[in-house]
Amino acid sequence: MRAMMRYVFVVAVSLSSLALVSFAKPPESGSPAEKQPAKASSVNKVDAKQTAAVMSITEARERAKLAHNFYSATLDAMHRSYFNSATAPVPARVMERMFADVEAEENIKARWIAVNARAMSIDHEPKTEFEKKAAEEIAAGKGEYERVEQGVYQRAGAISLMNHGCLTCHHGFGKRNTKDRFAGLIISIPVKAKEKSNAGKK
Template identity: 55%
Template sequence: MSASTRTGLAAGLFVLPLALAVSPTRADEEGADRRVPVAVARDRAKLAHEVYVATLDSMHHHFFRRDRAVLPARALEDVFTQVGRRTGVEAKWIAVNTPAMSTDHEPKTAFEKEAAAAIAAGKDSYERVEGGVYRRAGAIPLGTGCVSCHTRFATAPDKTPRFAGLVLGVPLKGE
């Protein structure tokens, strides 16, 4: 992997988690007032800090080695683990409308299966509160480079937009 490729992947890994953690959904962006109360801003800043620290650790561990290359989505699973340990926020990938790249990415729970179906049907996200946990699954559009691997077992390429999903679980107080 070239130095410029490693740098690009590292930059993408550094910015993506923050965008996922603190940015509004596409539906919320148009004309939305992004100002929030201090308590929400404090919580978002703490989460963003944890995500940045975990991402930096993962980048150094996975990308600045000559002997191996790791896919960005796999490296982010280490970030999920670290952030989960520090904040209680759970995160995992799910396959939506491409083959799962790992059996761990198959939607397993009823929520994950419903979320995958909703995202495949064109929704940006799917959410539910259950068992004292706020769950949200958001669409992760797969670009051309992603699709070439994710659909390598498909018989014929098509123009269907392809997605994976990112499932987050946040424990609720008093639920």
């Protein structure tokens, strides 16, 4: 019970930080923040999705990097400070609840993919052509891979499995490991449909 309460606390704090810091939209240039009209507290989820839908590729790229760093740091903190394999759920699984909440609020999708270690769920197997290519690139040593398709910016970032005993499950207990093992985190954000980009050349 105590472990579960800790998880609830971590997830609550994490979501608050993500909403208030990582995805906050700065005041527009030339318009001092103090002169801007206060926004009504009843701004709904549709407004957030509309904001994300008109984002430029540059903005989407920066926001995706923030999301990756945030999720990666949260995963590390949960493993280091709260995870007990005998009493608590796997942190990566718990974080999928965060993914769903952030997607509902910000229209920013996230999901795990297997790269060069065992997938702990069939849902984590790379499915799309982008995900399969991203897994190849990360396995080859690249830290990130990106692409824009059909108005959606996609970024795949490497997640190391070399800490916190991850390989016990992802590689097999007692098995000898001879190389770095990774999972991948896919971040997908809608962007301006007509904007061109060199994404994919990372």
